[in-house]
Amino acid sequence: MQDFIYSSPASRVIFGAGSLRHVIREIDLLGAGRAIVLSTPEQRADADHVAAMIGERCAGIFDRAVMHVPIETARQARELARQVNADCAIAIGGGSTTGLGKAIALESPLPILAIPTTYAGSEMTPIYGITEAGLKKTGRDMRVLPKTVIYDPELTVGLPTSLSATSGINAIAHAAEGLYAQDANPIISLFAEEGIRALAQGLPAVLANPSDMEARSQCLYGAWLCGTVLGSVGMALHHKLCHTLGGTYNLPHAETHTVVLPHALAYNAAAAPDAMKRIAKALGGANASQAVYDLAKALNAPLSLKEIGMPEGEIDRCVEIAMQNAYANPRPLEKAALRRLLDDAFHGRRPAASEAP
Numbered sequence: 490m491q492d493f494i495y496s497s498p499a500s501r502v503i504f505g506a507g508s509l510r511h512v513i514r515e516i517d518l519l520g521a522g523r524a525i526v527l528s529t530p531e532q533r534a535d536a537d538h539v540a541a542m543i544g545e546r547c548a549g550i551f552d553r554a555v556m557h558v559p560i561e562t563a564r565q566a567r568e569l570a571r572q573v574n575a576d577c578a579i580a581i582g583g584g585s586t587t588g589l590g591k592a593i594a595l596e597s598p599l600p601i602l603a604i605p606t607t608y609a610g611s612e613m614t615p616i617y618g619i620t621e622a623g624l625k626k627t628g629r630d631m632r633v634l635p636k637t638v639i640y641d642p643e644l645t646v647g648l649p650t651s652l653s654a655t656s657g658i659n660a661i662a663h664a665a666e667g668l669y670a671q672d673a674n675p676i677i678s679l680f681a682e683e684g685i686r687a688l689a690q691g692l693p694a695v696l697a698n699p700s701d702m703e704a705r706s707q708c709l710y711g712a713w714l715c716g717t718v719l720g721s722v723g724m725a726l727h728h729k730l731c732h733t734l735g736g737t738y739n740l741p742h743a744e745t746h747t748v749v750l751p752h753a754l755a756y757n758a759a760a761a762p763d764a765m766k767r768i769a770k771a772l773g774g775a776n777a778s779q780a781v782y783d784l785a786k787a788l789n790a791p792l793s794l795k796e797i798g799m800p801e802g803e804i805d806r807c808v809e810i811a812m813q814n815a816y817a818n819p820r821p822l823e824k825a826a827l828r829r830l831l832d833d834a835f836h837g838r839r840p841a842a843s844e845a846p
């Protein structure tokens with residue numbers, strides 16, 4: 490066994506159907522008085538529900554969270570939190586709403602109580618992202634890690650099956666790259682394997698019956714574990730490519746992860762054989778990249794970059810951008826192979842069984 494460093498994230502997690510009922514107790518345990526509740530405009534009803542549950546402990550609602558946290562939105566939310574004297578922020582929603590909470594925590598001492606309703610996993614990471622003048626900057630800061638997370642699968646029943654599928658594969662991507670991370674460690678690898686297994690089991694059952702609480706619980710449990718992996722070890726080629734594609738062509742976040750993952754795994758397969766074995770085993774398949782592709786297909790998820798909005802003729806430009814910044818990856822970045830990867834992802838081809846470079 491190799492030497493390793495393991496740091497335990499400091500979040501308190503409350504998990505279970507109906508666990509939202511503990512929200513006042515959790516505000517108390519944070520030592521907070523009054524909370525500002527954050528949501529997207531479309532999830533305003535969820536924010537209203539939380540506000541009604543906490544009554545006079547609600548200092549106000551900010552319902553303007555949007556994807557990628559524009560700096561203007563972050564400033565408005567920070568200002569409202571200040572005006573209403575909130576000493577805690579409750580973020581109910583997906584990664585966009587959690588991201589807004591993080592932007593507040595970055596510049597104030599407000600602890601975040603996150604109530605995730607997708608599988609993106611942001612609630613378990615100290616990673617923040619803020620978009621200014623069209624450019625998204627990400628960073629790591631322990632101040633933004635939510636202090637408490639309430640995982641209530643009942644709140645995910647309304648997540649459409651299409652988004653459940655892609656958000657679930659977004660979570661699997663965190664775990665898959667965690668298994669071959671440069672700073673991987675055996676504990677986080679256990680989280681990764683178990684997270685993939687739970688999602689691979691839960692997602693088809695959610696597709697069959699979106700109200701199946703056992704399946705919803707499996708998925709949210711898997712999302713928690715995969716989010717912990719994202720927050721604990723470094724990501725590699727797959728996440729960098731998705732960041733480039735999402736930022737350059739404004740592609741939808743979870744869908745981009747879903748399309749790219751099989752191809753990023755095929756690219757890295759020969760350089761990370763142990764990780765591939767563990768990913769394949771957790772997915773119940775023989776080959777990691779094909780098993781991810783087949784799962785996405787079975788879930789009726791998008792399989793090509795073309796169908797999610799990437800324009801034709803952009804692959805070379807994308808390869809250039811991907812080659813610009815050096816980062817850790819099991820296999821070195823090779824222009825021709827990256828081009829093949831992106832071409833396969835653009836057309837949605839199933840990765841070949843032989844994954845050797």
Ligand SMILES: NC(=O)C1=CN([C@@H]2O[C@H](COP(=O)(O)OP(=O)(O)OC[C@H]3O[C@@H](n4cnc5c(N)ncnc54)[C@H](OP(=O)(O)O)[C@@H]3O)[C@@H](O)[C@H]2O)C=CC1
Pocket residue numbers: 529530531532555556557558582583584585586588606607608609610611612614615616617618644645646647648649652656719742743
């Ligand atoms: N910092 C980090 O560690 C991480 C950050 N992220 C960031 O988070 C963002 C993506 O997060 P993601 O969760 O995928 O997307 P969003 O938070 O944008 O949510 C995606 C969609 O899900 C809808 N939605 C969420 N929950 C429900 C629900 N329970 N029922 C019905 N609809 C629901 C939202 O609807 P509506 O808009 O209609 O409310 C929205 O359309 C990106 O900006 C990404 O970069 C992602 C992972 C980790």
Ligand SMILES: O=C(O)/C=C\C(=O)CC(=O)O
Pocket residue numbers: 588616617618627659728731732
């Ligand atoms: O871009 C961010 O906000 C930070 C990290 C992620 O989105 C992780 C991911 O690509 O899923």
